[in-house]
Amino acid sequence: MLNSKIAFIGGGNMAEGIIRGIISNEVFQPENIIVFDILSERKKYLNTTYGIVEAEDISSAVKSSDIVLVAVRPQDIEKVAQDIRNDLNENTIIISICAGIKIEKLEAIFGEKHKLVRVMPNTMIDVQHGFSAASINEKVSLSDKEIIQEILTSLGQTMFIDESLFNSFTAFSCAGPAYVMYFIAALVDAGVQSGFSRKDSIAITLENIMASALTIEKTGKHPYQITDTMTSPAGITIDGLHVLSESGFHGIVMSSVKQALKRTNELE
Structure with a gap:
């Protein structure tokens, strides 16, 4: 104290x-x-x-x-x-x-x-x-x-x-939770679409988000190193990741932060 x-x-x-x-x-x-x-x-x-x-x-x-x-x-x-x-x-x-x-x-x-x-x-x-x-x-x-x-x-x-x-901290870190919330909302809706109740879908999504973050923190590995261990030949996970790659998910997230930084600089 x-x-x-x-x-x-x-x-x-x-x-x-x-x-x-x-x-x-x-x-x-x-x-x-x-x-x-x-x-x-x-x-x-x-x-x-x-x-x-x-x-x-x-x-x-x-x-x-x-x-x-x-x-x-x-x-x-x-x-x-x-x-x-x-x-x-x-x-x-x-x-x-x-x-x-x-x-x-x-x-x-x-x-x-x-x-x-x-x-x-x-x-x-x-x-x-x-x-x-x-x-x-x-x-x-x-x-x-x-x-x-x-x-x-x-x-x-x-x-x-x-x-x-x-300004970069503002666009990346301060706004960061909003990007994560957006992804969480999408996963929750995907769970409901798959047949789970919204309550169960939220519980599963939050546990997966926290477990993923803790795994990266504990291992110090790049996220792609971890997803590599989760994808088997002609498997389920690689098919799902293919859609994210096809949609340009990685670039979309980077562009979101870039746009937020541009707006931050404009308001300075």
Whole structure:
């Protein structure tokens, strides 16, 4: 458990997911988590639900905290920076989860002397699987990185990446569960079409998805090495895989991620 205080500026859904994760994994004690939100009812809800501290104003939230996590709309971050800049010290770790706000922008509005972290949180926060990505500026030390990792690991896995890969991470990792969900939905429908109830089809599909992932993780093998062991001459599996190959399934998935990356770059 970290012996420090963290302030959340903004108490929306993503902030709540992080608060829930760090409390359930005992990264912080609830009394060391402070939240400020412009909506008083939102602060009250978070206080009542998680036992964290409500800040009367944004200044008091920041002054007593070692870590400040900014979770506001991108268009509001400059106003936040203006409001808290004088209450920060050089040892405060500032974490931004504001979409599209680069480290360069953070340095411009908070000041280059500050420890700044840009985070893309894990989209599968509720089940604590999946990756969060983090990029840091030069002021962040090795011990600071360990603190950041401990916070983010309460949400799933953590990956420190070069900021140039942030858009790729968004298109590939953040959107990734949607691609997997789409495939799962197709398999479930295939099971129903084959004669299974939807309940049984979902159960079989989920077990196969998890077993496949765990097999790759355990063996370290490329997926094609595993499917090679599952296909016998003139067998059932190779016939099914033939249809996927014929349809260009592999290329379709790659093109989906490529299109998502293109759109991410357009929105930057």
